[in-house]
Structures are given as structure tokens and as C-alpha cells.
Amino acid sequence: GESVGLHLPTLSVQEGDNSIINCAYSNSASDYFIWYKQESGKGPQFIIDIRSNMDKRQGQRVTVLLNKTVKHLSLQIAATQPGDSAVYFCAENEPGGGADGLTFGKGTHLIIQP
Amino acid sequence: KAGVTQTPRYLIKTRGQQVTLSCSPISGHRSVSWYQQTPGQGLQFLFEYFSETQRNKGNFPGRFSGRQFSNSRSEMNVSTLELGDSALYLCASSFRGWKTEAFFGQGTRLTVV
Secondary structure, three states, rough: OOOOOOOEEEEEEOOOOOOEEEEEEEOOOEEEEEEEEEEEOOEEEEEEOOOOOOEEEEEOOOEEEEOOOOEEEEEEOOOOHHHOEEEEEEEEOOOOOOOOEEEEOOOOEEEEEE | OOOOEEEOOOOEOOOOOOOOEEEEEEOOEEEEEEEEEEEOOEEEEEEEEOEEEEEEEOOOHHHHHHEOOOOOOOEEOOOOOOOHEEEEEEEEEEEEOOOOOOOOOOOOEEEEE
């Protein structure tokens, strides 16, 4: 079943502002998390990943925060640009079980207002 | 460096038919994973192949199968197509597989009529 999700389906921010996209996961055994960006008509594009032994990881204009206590993952995008408009997916790797693979959330549509 | 290539980009099939989709990973990548994306269910993992062996499998019926060749290219087959199989099928390649960065292709849009 769906173990990653519960998020705002659409998030609208002003160009230049920071945006935060949230994601909740339910499996405390998950040990790897990824954020993907998907633009219309394209496949998902890797943004950043984080392992469960970390609580923060930074990339270029993006930061992922992992709070294992409340099983929450967030993606922060600094100084948003028009090109950041896309659907953002979080995914977790649930070790073991019948399908040892990535489980994706339904996604959050980020809209950048000019 | 060429990205992940999926062919065909678009496909229309009739219920009951079978279909084969192809994925060419990034050169040097040995892991290929397949996903189904639909508006209702989102992205769902189908299976992963690594060095010609299926390493992981999602919760899909046996009508969905795949294989990987010695050059890491992978094919996915769906037999006895159903209307609900209409979806975007995505392939992702990575160097080592799970828990490492994966690169997606643009997908094959399958419509079953």
C-alpha cells in the first residue's frame, strides 16, 4: 500500500521565494530517501537523496531534511526560479518485504508565480 | 554521454494483445528498473534487473515480465493487455542499483483500447 505521501497536491510560490515540499513516510525501517522532479512530458529527474544515518543534506539550491522521529522528509528549494515548476516526488526504499524497491508518494505540483 | 533511451515513445494496443517495451540504459550502468505511472496510482515499481538477473520485483501480476541482456539493455513485456494497463512506463538506470542515483528515460506511453 501507499506508505509515502500526505502532502499538499499543489504548492504555489512567488519567484525568488524559498519553497518547502513535505512528505511523510510510514515505514520506520526505510533507510534511503530520494526526491525527484518531473516536468511535463519528461521522466523523473533525480534531485537529491539522503540516507537514514543523516538528517540533512544540501545540494545546489536544494536541501533535504529527514526527521526520523516523526517520519518526515522535506525538500527546500531556495530562490525558486520558473524552471523549478514541476511535480516533485519523494520516494523511500523499504528494505525487505515483498518488493524491495522504491515507494513513491503521489507528488506535489510546485507552481512558480512570476 | 547519452541518457536513458526508451522505445517506442507512444504505443496503442488492443485489449488481449501483448506488448514489448525497450530500454537502453546509460553506458556503463548495470541496473535497470521499470516503473508504471498512472494518474490514480502514481509511480509504482515493477522490477529491477542487475547484470541480467531480476533482483527485485514489485506487486504486479505475472502478465508483467522483463529481461535484461548482456549489454544491459532491458525489455519489458505485458501479455493479455487490459484497459487498466494504460500508463506511462518508465525505465531508470543506475550504476549499482538501489540506493544510488537513478536516471530515468522519457517513458513509453501505452494506451490500451
